[in-house]
Amino acid sequence: MNMKAGAAPDLAWPSDVTDVPSEVFVRKDIFEEELERIFYGPYWHTVGHEAEIPNPGDFKTIDLGRVPLLVARGKDGVVRVFINACSHRQNQVETAPCGNRKGFECPYHRWTFKNDGSLAGCPGSEDFSPKFRKEDYGLKQVNMTNVFGLILVSLADNPPDIDTYLDRGKQNLEKQIGHKEGLQLLGYQKVRYGCNWKVIMDNDGYHAPLLHTGFRLLGWQSGGGEQFVRDYSAGVESQLVPGKSTGILKDSSLIEFKDSQWDAGSFVTGIFPATILVKHMDVISIRFPIVRSVDCTEIHYAYFAKGGDSEETIKHRVRQASNLLGPCGMISMEDAAIFRRIQLAAEARGTAIFQKGVKDLKSIPNQFLQNDESPNIPRWDHYRRLMGFSKKGEA
Amino acid sequence: MSSMTQEVLATIDDLQNRYIAALDGKDITAWAGTFSEQDEATYICRSAENEAMGWPIALMLDDCRARILDRITFITKIWKGTFQDYRTRHFTQRLSCEQESDTVFRVRSNFSIEYTLDPNASSTLATGLYEDVVVIEKGEARFLSKRAVYDTTVLPNYIVYPF
Numbered sequence: 001m002n003m004k005a006g007a008a009p010d011l012a013w014p015s016d017v018t019d020v021p022s023e024v025f026v027r028k029d030i031f032e033e034e035l036e037r038i039f040y041g042p043y044w045h046t047v048g049h050e051a052e053i054p055n056p057g058d059f060k061t062i063d064l065g066r067v068p069l070l071v072a073r074g075k076d077g078v079v080r081v082f083i084n085a086c087s088h089r090q091n092q093v094e095t096a097p098c099g100n101r102k103g104f105e106c107p108y109h110r111w112t113f114k115n116d117g118s119l120a121g122c123p124g125s126e127d128f129s130p131k132f133r134k135e136d137y138g139l140k141q142v143n144m145t146n147v148f149g150l151i152l153v154s155l156a157d158n159p160p161d162i163d164t165y166l167d168r169g170k171q172n173l174e175k176q177i178g179h180k181e182g183l184q185l186l187g188y189q190k191v192r193y194g195c196n197w198k199v200i201m202d203n204d205g206y207h208a209p210l211l212h213t214g215f216r217l218l219g220w221q222s223g224g225g226e227q228f229v230r231d232y233s234a235g236v237e238s239q240l241v242p243g244k245s246t247g248i249l250k251d252s253s254l255i256e257f258k259d260s261q262w263d264a265g266s267f268v269t270g271i272f273p274a275t276i277l278v279k280h281m282d283v284i285s286i287r288f289p290i291v292r293s294v295d296c297t298e299i300h301y302a303y304f305a306k307g308g309d310s311e312e313t314i315k316h317r318v319r320q321a322s323n324l325l326g327p328c329g330m331i332s333m334e335d336a337a338i339f340r341r342i343q344l345a346a347e348a349r350g351t352a353i354f355q356k357g358v359k360d361l362k363s364i365p366n367q368f369l370q371n372d373e374s375p376n377i378p379r380w381d382h383y384r385r386l387m388g389f390s391k392k393g394e395a
Numbered sequence: 396m397s398s399m400t401q402e403v404l405a406t407i408d409d410l411q412n413r414y415i416a417a418l419d420g421k422d423i424t425a426w427a428g429t430f431s432e433q434d435e436a437t438y439i440c441r442s443a444e445n446e447a448m449g450w451p452i453a454l455m456l457d458d459c460r461a462r463i464l465d466r467i468t469f470i471t472k473i474w475k476g477t478f479q480d481y482r483t484r485h486f487t488q489r490l491s492c493e494q495e496s497d498t499v500f501r502v503r504s505n506f507s508i509e510y511t512l513d514p515n516a517s518s519t520l521a522t523g524l525y526e527d528v529v530v531i532e533k534g535e536a537r538f539l540s541k542r543a544v545y546d547t548t549v550l551p552n553y554i555v556y557p558f
Contacts, residue, residue: 097444097548187450188442190549214473248468251461298549303452314451322441322456328554330469336553337478 005037008388015392016361017377018354022346025196030387031294037387038273039065039291042156043232044165046275047071049286050079050149051183051304052098057115060098062300063290064155070094070104070139071151074116079146081153082117082139093139104139113139148178150286152271160232169233172269176279181307183284186318189301189326193336195343197274197291198383200299202342202352202376203335211338214331217248218255225266227368227375231382235269238370254323254330257281258316259306272382282313283321295343301326404492407502407529410536415485418556423467426557431530431537436460440543440558443523454545455557470555478555481512483520498531499539506543508558521547521558 009029014021024030039045047062048071059072061084068084070093086093086106093104093113103120104113112121117139125132143154145162147170152162163170177183193200225238249255259282267279274289274297283303290298303321305314325332357372359365364381365374384391410429417425430436441453457463488505495501503526510520523545530539543558 098448185450187445187448187452189452189454190442190444191553192549192551193553211477213475213477217473248472249465250468251459251465254462254465318451318453319456319458322453323462326454327550327552328454330473333474333553333555334477340553341479 005041006033009033011389012392013384013389014351016353017364017381018358018361020202020352020354020376020380021349022352023349025199025343025346026294026349028294031196031291033387034273035065035291040067040155042154042158042160043272044145044152044154044159044162045273046150046271046286046288047081047153048151048288049177049183049185049302049304050146050151051185052302053079054184055100057100057102058098059094059101059104059115061094061096062288064153065291067155068092069142069153072104072115072117075102075114076116078116079144079151080117081142081144081151083142085140086111087119087137087139088122111137117141148173149183150177150277165232166271167230167233168228169230169235169269169271172233172235172237172267173277175237175265176267176269176277176284177286177304179306183304184307184309186303186305186314186321188303189322189328190298191301191327191336192292192296192298193327193339194295195297195339196294196346197289197297199339199342199346200276200289200297201270201274201379203339207338211334212331213334217246225370227370227372229366229368229375229378232272233269234272234375234379235267236370238266253316254319255281256316258313278325280325281320282317283325284317285321285325299327403494403500404489406531406536407492407500408489410529410538411487411489411502411504411525411527414538414541415487419483419485421480421556423470423556427463427467429538430460430463430541431532431539432460433530433539434460436463436538437540438463438466438538438543438557439541440545442548443544443546444548446544454550454554466557474555478553479512481510481552481555483511483556484509484517487525495528500529500531502527502529506558510552512552518551519547520552520554521545521550523547523558 045064048060052060053073056073056075056077062069070082070084073079084093088111091106091108093106103115110123114120119134119137143159145152227236269277276287278285286302288300292298305317324330327336354373354376357374364378368375414429438457439453440455445452486507490503493501506525507522508520509517511517526542528539529536
């Protein structure tokens, strides 16, 4: 399935590398072109983790842009991803967000599919057209790969090599979700934010000590770390060190690190275009994005425990995950609140200008300190080139 | 229905009204004051999807009295000045009330929360079911536990206040 990208929308990009035109967050024509070029183009998109569908027959549905997908584990234990549309008249096959089924039935003409996607039954096939062959009419499978259980798909016929795509990000992913005994799903927090998907990906490391009062009140400090940026992955690896208890919380057990044997560090990984994975304290989370419109992005915060975790450790992870890092999280609600305000102000079509850590206005930086704003610059430059936006003064 | 039951129901309804009046009035300390002072008091808010699938994650998980009090700190100190505020209006409908002992009652109620972030657009924040355990302590009804299980699996906004 290769979608057709159109001509680049008309947009003159500022010449300084620090500058991003806010209209990229609000123009519908740019969003439509992003769907074609990026979300339906030759890139990898996360749609799930194997731990979400651990048993034969388990499935989940998710949209990639506006394309409905069905992620299913077959009776044979193999995970496959299909277009969630009947191979007959393209009716949506599965409506539930998740569940377990021996097979899938399209109610329109009662075609049935096994959970490996093959066509099991189709009433009245003796009268079907000469080109009907049952083996040709399974659910349409899409390109899929799996990295530490993370399921990525591409609707394009020519997706890039996944290791090259993830680059340095794979190292972070291993520390976040690469536990040798695998992961087990703890559940979800799901929310729609009133903002463009790029607003979320642009939520840089620089704001953390300033926006998140919780860090200061709790006496937390960074123990140093690094940010990295590649074309298709970016992230932070840091050691967040709890300081002396400030006594602000009556129940400080909420913010204890209990799984320091694995890795006490904090890891954030962004996978282009819009997925974020967080391993912060004892919270293991994948934030699956669904781009709904130019000003609406749905995030499914999926939380996990490690395979082999004790009952006590799981309980601790559930307490932390439920209270710290989602749309109502003690140290993340503020991020969510900022997203919408950026979107609203972007309607003024001003220019966002990065400052912290910037040394040169004309070259793309590649060295960053943990709280620098400058890692946003190569990410935006990559986006600009991918979308075909020329800089002012360029041909 | 006996007069005793009517009196108990009135006491329980009054508790629910105090609860939603505290939230809609943004008096988070009064919200915490509707819970029992026992250490075991809990407030848990989670999606119907997690509930149905047996997944333990919640949106808010205050599994002891100290955590309920810490939620006051989240809202009034940790998040202070970081979010655009919104108004809420809670609507509830008691569905059942079962007496467990002289002083303990199990109550189920539908809830709907309308919210106003932009002054020109009020809409539904969440709907769901309250599953409450109410205790009568010193003649006053308090929540020993309150579970808000919301049907609105995909919430429309960041969440500051309890449901």
